[in-house]
Amino acid sequence: MLSKELTAASSVSIILCTLIGGESYGYEIIKKVKDASQGRILYSDGTLYPVLRKLEDKELILSEWRIAENQKRRRYYTITAKGIMQLKQEKLSWEFMNGLLNILWAPLPLTSV
Amino acid sequence: MGTTSSYISLKLAEWQSNLTRTSLTNEDREELTAHLEDMITELTELGLSEEEVWSVAAKRIGSISAIEAEFEKVNPDIPFRKNGLLMIYGAVIMLFLQSLFVVVPAFLFRVYHQQGARAVPSNDNIWPVAFNILTLSLIGIILAFTFKGRSLAKTISKLAFKLNILTAFISAAVVIVSGFFIIQLISLGELDTLHTTAPKFKTLTQIFYFGLIGLIGYFLLIGNNQPIRTLSVFNRKINWKTSLLLGGVACLAIIFSYTYAISYLPLFIGCPLFAALGWMISFSEKKGINLFCAQLPLILFCISELSGRYAHMFGKYYLITLCFLLTGALYQRTRNYLINLLGVSS
Incomplete structure (x- = not known):
């Protein structure tokens, strides 16, 4: 299981990524993340929504209440153009971090640990 | 959620009731409830027992306090609003008690004497008795708050929540009525010609303000994490x-x-x-x-x-x-x- 700190630091990028493929709602976002990470990233579901609020405040996503197929009101989230730009920046940052760590821990015999 | 068992419905209602006591908005609550219902439906379809379904769903959604804390991080305005609301309620309760024990009795005493001066000489004996009764009631309230303060505060906060918007109207009424009576209170001392009522009134007001000083001291100590x-x-x-x-x-x-x-x-x-x-x-x-x-x-x-x-x-x-x-x-x-x-x- 990944550390809480790393999960929290990557949450914005991860949530924005799940919305690239199209609009989604809270429960579906959680499921997508769980499936993509093969269960290694498990958000406490309730804490996803404050992050969504924060992203909406920054205009990286938009939300809209609609009636879902189960005839209940559901809030759908869509990524904005600003959100896509932010995601590109995040991608560059994470790629840089990944490259940096690959260089730094290259001499370590990680497989034997 | 049509097939939800009565056990889960009960638990869900209890969870929603706890959620309504937080600073979350209606939309936040609705969204979280929809999320929990989706989860319950999925877990039920997996064939888990009712208890297991609820246990897993409640664990996954996280504790209400943790959710509220996360929302507060996003919206730093929430603690201020909560504290502001508490301050307003405190001020209104204060005004209400002041009116009930000090201002209104003094005003009634004044009106009674003004009428008495115009008509039949008034019976002054009832005023010392009335102020004694109020003093005893005040001591009773102070003792009740000393020994049962926590549960009383909880009850008042629950009542304020239940009354919802009515609380605002009650608060406004208390402020207006209290203000009206205070304005009317001028030269009370001159009316007590026999000096029988003034000492009783003095005891009442002294216990009132002494109790208030005690309350301020108590909350200052709590505020300083004593x-x-x-x-x-x-x-x-x-x-x-x-x-x-x-x-x-x-x-x-x-x-x-x-x-x-x-x-x-x-x-x-x-x-x-x-x-x-x-x-x-x-x-x-x-x-x-x-x-x-x-x-x-x-x-x-x-x-x-x-x-x-x-x-x-x-x-x-x-x-x-x-x-x-x-x-x-x-x-x-x-x-x-x-x-x-x-x-x-x-």
Whole structure:
């Protein structure tokens, strides 16, 4: 299981990524993340929504209440153009971090640990 | 959620009820509830038992306090709004109590006498009795808050939540009515020609404001994270500020009691209070400084009275109460010494 700190630091990028493929709602976002990470990233579901609020405040996503197929009101989230730009920046940052760590821990015999 | 069992429905209703007590908006609550319902549907389809479904769903959604804390991080305005609301409720309750115990009775007394002056001479006996009853009720309320403060505060907060928008109307009404009566209250003292009612009214107002001072002191201590869960823990943690505050309250009690025409009442009130204060301070770390701070308000009061007619009397009062403060402070040590002495000799 990944550390809480790393999960929290990557949450914005991860949530924005799940919305690239199209609009989604809270429960579906959680499921997508769980499936993509093969269960290694498990958000406490309730804490996803404050992050969504924060992203909406920054205009990286938009939300809209609609009636879902189960005839209940559901809030759908869509990524904005600003959100896509932010995601590109995040991608560059994470790629840089990944490259940096690959260089730094290259001499370590990680497989034997 | 049509197939949800009664057990899960009950748990869900309980969870929603707890959620409504948070600072979350209606939309946040609705979204979280929809999320939980989706999860319950999925877990039920997996064939889990009702208890398992609820247990897993509740664990996954996280504790309500954790959710609220996360929302507060996103919206730092929430704690301010909560505190602001508490402040407003506190002020309204204060105004209500002040009107009920001080302002309205005084206003009614005034109206009664004004009517009496125009018509039949009024029966003044009912006013001292009325003020005595109010005083006793006030003491009752103070005692109730002293011993059952936590549950009473919980009940009031629940009631305020239930009344919802009505609370705002009640608050506005209290403010308007209280303001109206205060404006009407002018020259009350002139009406009590026989001086029978004024002392009773004085007792009532003194207990009211004394209780208020106690309440402010209590919440100041809580606000400063003073451990006051038990008396012994509190005594050990007494510092110079607490001593000054407690000494000030005891000094006020003496000053209030002095306004009554009862011989030695300030001593009857002050001596036990200062003895108790001395005993409490005897458990603290810096006893000397704390004792000095505890008597400081009283000596300052005495100094302010030095040029007055009663300087001699106040000087005596100060010395006597100081003796009681020191007796209280030495009580525990003397008691332990005697117990040891008797224990050794036997």
